[in-house]
Structure formats: structure tokens, C-alpha cells
Amino acid sequence: MKQEYIITVFSEDHIGLLSRITIIFTRRKINIDSLTVSESAIRGVFKFTIVIHETADRVQKVVGQLEKVVDVLKVFANTNDEMIYQELALYKVSTDLLFESDEVEKIVRRSGARILEVTREYVVIEKTGHSDETQLLFDELNVFGVTQFIRSGRVAITRSTIERLSVFLKERDALLEQVD
């Protein structure tokens, strides 16, 4: 059964690695629903957070192939319920809408969104949440007209108390010593 998976790739900071990682999905014709890259808590180690919709078996195989990439340190795959995750969305609406009725303001308050910037012409609203939540806000606002909309890639952290990669790095050092 296909479901959403969050794949976290920890890697060295090397040019071209993004391509090396994405072609593994392309080759299997797996669509990447969302992708976020940033430095992790460990300096010099980068973290790719990739969201795909796939079967457990295919996810497992992709993880195996990702871990073969020389500059990749470690890959984790999790289902949504195993992680805490968020996406950020920005909405632009006409400033006039806020004067014409109080509906837009009500929607913003109710959804826990906030207003980032107000100009004479437009208002930028920001909402953080899961994609169904940011989508709901879009649908509600769009009744009145959203002129621009953007949603970020997903960011996710685990529910465990330790950073998975630091444990891995310790184990890896020990393994590298052993195979000499």
C-alpha cells in the first residue's frame, strides 16, 4: 500500500549531491512531492528532507540505493506519524478585501495564521502547519481571491530524544576502524 514517507538523507557538503540523490528517484519514476535541504545540527553535515508517496518495499529499496552514494552518510525513512513536521505557506490577498468585510480577518484569526506585511495594495499572510491545513486556509481565502500562494518543502524532526546521526557517526567510526 502506498503512503506518505519522509526520507531524511544526511550527507557531506558536496556540489552535485542533490542530483546524485534525485536521480535515484527519477530512475524508478518516483515523484518527489517535497524537498528541503539545509545544514543539520552537526556542522558540515547536510540534511535532505524528501517526501514521497510510495510502498514500504519501494521506500526500503530506495533507501538502500541512497546509502550507496559515496558522499551520503545515512538515510532514514519514516512515516508521517513517526515525525513532527511542518510546512510554511505564504498567501497574498488584496488589501481591499480586509476593508470590504471582516471575513478575511476572521479566517486568519481562526486558522492561527499571521499577517506578515501590509501595504496599500496587498497583505501577505503566513501560516505554518501540515499541508492539509495550509491548503484549507488557501481554499477559504481563495473564495475572496488569493493573488499569490507558495508552500515550502517539508521540514521534519524525530520524536526521539537523541540526534540519530550522532549515534550513527560514532558507530561508523568504530566500523571503519574494524574493517582495516
Add this chain to the structure above:
Amino acid sequence: MATQRVSGSQAVILSLLEEGVDTIFGYPGGAIMPIYDALYDFDQQVTHYLTRHEQGAIHAAEGYAKVTGKVGVCFATSGPGATNLITGLADAQIDSIPLVCITGQVASPLLGTDAFQESDVVGITMPVTKWNFQVTSADEIPEAIAKAFHIALTGRPGPVLLDIAKDAQFAQFDFEYKKCTKIRSYLPEYPIDPFQVKAAADLINEAKKPIVLFGHGVILGHAEAELKEFIEKTGIPAAWTLLGLSALPSDHPLNVGMLGMHGNYGPNIKTNEADVVISIGMRFDDRVTGKVAAYARQAKVIHLEIDPAEINKIIHADAPVLGNAKKSLRMLIDNVNSNFHSDWLAEFHACDKIEYDKVIFHDVYPKKVGLTMGEVVRIASEKTNNDAILVTDVGQQQMIASRYFKFHQSRSNVTSGGLGTMGYGVPAAMGAKIGQPDRVVFAMVGDGGFQMTIQELGTISQYEIGVKIIVLNNNFLGMVRQWQQLFFEKRYSFTEMKNPDFVGIAKAYGLASQKVTSRDQLETAIQEMLDHEGPYVLEVVVEQEDNVFPMIPTGASISDIILEP
């Protein structure tokens, strides 16, 4: 080590020398000229072979790597030079051949400007290399080359490409070389888990009908002696994949033959009757398994494998043993009981008898008028006391040669397995002969594959590379024709070839050559080829509708292997 002030190009050559390289295959061009200029001063330490096409260079490097166990090295220029390497890279990637390829690149300020002979080589080669890297500064060269050799040869080997910008080749810097032994993000192999070994040993000790399936991993891991000791202690029949061929002597009593689509009858059907399957350094390619859903379902599967991504990729492993086969087999030998399985082995012999009577005898001792590929292979093998190196191209001759050529020594079979690269045979044989100059090296090629890299006869002639090329000419793309005959109602769509005078071509290149059309000439001709000092092209005209059997039709189970049409 003291530093010395050198150019990037000199650093390339000095680094290769540090890695023990004495043989390079390549083709110069604009963007790699500084490296070739540096090479000019090192002709005492390095022999460079100028091939006639970059594909020839990379296949030669593959052949060299396969027979020596060393890293094959090749040079090419930017743009078309580099793109001509792609087939060889893909071939080496899927067959785990250690290569270091160095390509020239336009000067770094020109990158991304569509400069003359610029192509995005790092981008293009990403899916077909184990690792690649673009060098834009001379001081990156020693470390990049050190990493390249470490990555190419360790763990599951593979091709590595370094793309070196021309300005980095010219720039001067302080050279110092340090070998690479560790990369944090790269674990070549896992230490063997004794619990995994124990679980595997328990299955083996209980097994009544066990079979060993061994592949390239045994050769790549230098585990031939351990394989032999393991099967001899346990008395388990052992079958090989195309790339496992020659790891175990052909005449070993427990060698039960070849697996897969055109493999032997016994090991195929017995895989589906075994209670324990012990696969060693092989990856359950679709040509081996046939229909996966009907493959070894009754058996417990033990999988000794260095690459974690291969375990459970195609076939679920009940007892995986992750790590280098040489080490895991050693531990396994210490944990298994001495045993023999004479009744079970006799079942293989019964299958052999059936296959011999129905197929093999007619292939290798034919009575029909036309020559068969099987008899040519048999005679070539016999006349070299089953001790030559066999290099095959792809297609019918590859399957026939793999079936009937016999081996004493490991690293004696060179073929394009995973990618099935036509045109591989002749250049790979050049590399094999250069790697093992004292052994007889046959290139067994068809008329189709021969013409894909026929220009390498020029290289063979220039350097007098003593390969013995046997062109099995049926004036057809034989394997495709066979499939058309069997599965496409004999609709021979674009498989017939009007061929040139191969002897004339060979002679024009200055090579000794002759053509054989009948049985009474064959033995003498092969003997003359072997007696001749240096390279030789022997064209043998074989029967047009000569088919390779047994055969597992695509999508069929290995149990449904057919012995005749």
C-alpha cells in the same frame, strides 16, 4: 614525503604512479593535452595505449581490470571524448569493475558557457559511476585521485570519473601525495556478524538438498580458495552466474554448471528443488531468476553479499550474511559440518546426461554440414588445455562460449554481463592480453559485435597485442534472430547483415588472418592461429540458424527451461 612544485598535469601522472599504475588506455584531445604532455616524460614508468575510439579505451581498461584485479585507467578529452566513455562506464557500473577515468574539461572560467567541446560530464556520468568529481584547481588533484582509487577498488568495486578543467592541469602547486584509506561517509564493507554466520551455518547443516549459487563477488573478493574449501567440506553442488565463471575450475566434481537463461539444465531446475540456496556474491539478475515469483520459493535462502542494497532487493534472504565473501566464507567454513550429498549430486548428473544427449553433444560434435559455434569453442578450449583467457562479446557466441569453454584458473573469463554491451569483446580482449601477456587470450565475437569496435584492430596492430580473435560469422545478429525465430514468427526484422571481407580488413590492418568455412579446416586453422606469434583474426563461417539451448523464455520460471525448440 617532501613536496615538489609541479603542474596539475604532472600531478596527475605522479599520483597515478603513486597508485601503482603502469598501464593507461586513452585518446587525446584539446582539453586533456596538458596531461598528455606530462605523460610524454614518463614513458619509462607508464605505457599508454592509443586506442581508435574512447569506447575501445574504456573496454580495454575493463578487460585489464578483470584479469589483473587492479584498477583500469583510461584518459579521454572533454565533450565527445568523454561522452564516448558512457557505454563503458555503464558497463563497469553494472558489472562492478574498478576503473578510474580521467577526462579533460574546458578551463573553469568557461564552464557552463557552451564552450568548444564542453559537456556536463559530471552530470552525464552521475548515474553510471560509483563516484565522480570535477577538479577545477590543481591542488585538488592528489586528493581526488587518492579518493578515486580507494572508492573504485574497495567494497563493491565500480567506475570512478574525474573531470579535470584545463586551467587546473596547467596551474603550478606544491605536490604531496597521501593515499586515501578512509572516507567518513563510505563504508566499503561491513564487519561480518557472527550471529548471521551462525544462522546460515545452521541452515546449511540441516540441509538435505542444498545448492550454492556463486557470482562475480567471489572473484572480486578473491574468495576462490574459500569457495572451493566451503563446497568441498559441505559437499554442496555449486553453480555459477555468467560473471562467476572461472572462479571454480570447470572440472571440479562439485561444479554443476551455469545458471540462468542459457545456463545448464541441472542447476536451473534444481534451484527450484533445493531446500537451501546459498548465494555467494551474486545479485539474482533477471537472467538468472527467470520469473521471480516462481524462483526458489521452496528454499531457505542464504545470501552472502558485500552490498547491503542487494540483500532482499530481488529475493528475500532468510539468512543474510553481510560482508566480504572471503571473510564470511572463512567463518562459515569453521561453522559448518563436513558432509556429502551424493544422491542429490547424482540428480544433477542425471540432468547433465539429458542435456548432453539432447543439446551439448550436437553443439560440440555436430554431424550437420554447417559449422556450429559450439565446436569452435570446444576446439579453442581444448587446444589451449582449457587454460586460456576467454573474452566474449554479447549474444549467441557469448552464451555458447560461456557454456562450452573450460577453465582452470580464476579471472579467465571476461564478458559484459549486466549491460550486455555489443562491441565489448575486441577492446576488452586487448586489455586482457596487456594485463596477462603470457596467457593466450581469445576474443570470441560475432559478426555484429565485431563491427561495433572493429577499428580497434588498428590498436592491436600498432602495439602488436597478441589477441586471438575468432569471428563467429553467421551473417546475422544471431541472438535477436533466434528470438525472432522462436517468439516473433520468424519475422527476421533487420537482423541480417551483409558483411565485409573480414580477412581483407584484418590484412589491411597488417594482421594475420584466415577464413574457415568447413569442418575439415577448423582444427588446423585454430592451431595455426595459436602457433602464430602475435595477433590473429580467424573468421569462422557458422550455420545461420544455429540456436542456443537450453533456454528459459522471458517471463517463464527456471523450472520451465526448454532443451529444444
